[in-house]
Amino acid sequence: MTPDEEARFFAQIIGDARRTILCEPHRVDEIQDVVERLGMAGILTVKASQVCPEGKLLVLDEQAMEATFRQAASRLIRFRMG
Numbered sequence: 001m002t003p004d005e006e007a008r009f010f011a012q013i014i015g016d017a018r019r020t021i022l023c024e025p026h027r028v029d030e031i032q033d034v035v036e037r038l039g040m041a042g043i044l045t046v047k048a049s050q051v052c053p054e055g056k057l058l059v060l061d062e063q064a065m066e067a068t069f070r071q072a073a074s075r076l077i078r079f080r081m082g
Contacts, residue, residue: 020062
């Protein structure tokens with residue numbers, strides 16, 4: 001494996017590990033501070049959500065959600081064309 005291939009490999013691993021944390025709006029700073037103290041700011045994104053249940057955190061894999069949406073849209077287009 002070349003150094004460039006190795007760099008791309010680890011970049012892919014980090015990209016695949018990315019997650020979004022949804023929390024109550026008043027907790028964003030608190031949760032962001034914890035993420036930064038853990039050194040995970042490059043992997044975890046903290047966002048406020050009005051629908052997050054009180055006292056809970058929701059963890060989303062937005063890349064997986066986007067891939068699922070694209071796959072469903074592609075199936076719908078093929079269904080309508082076929």
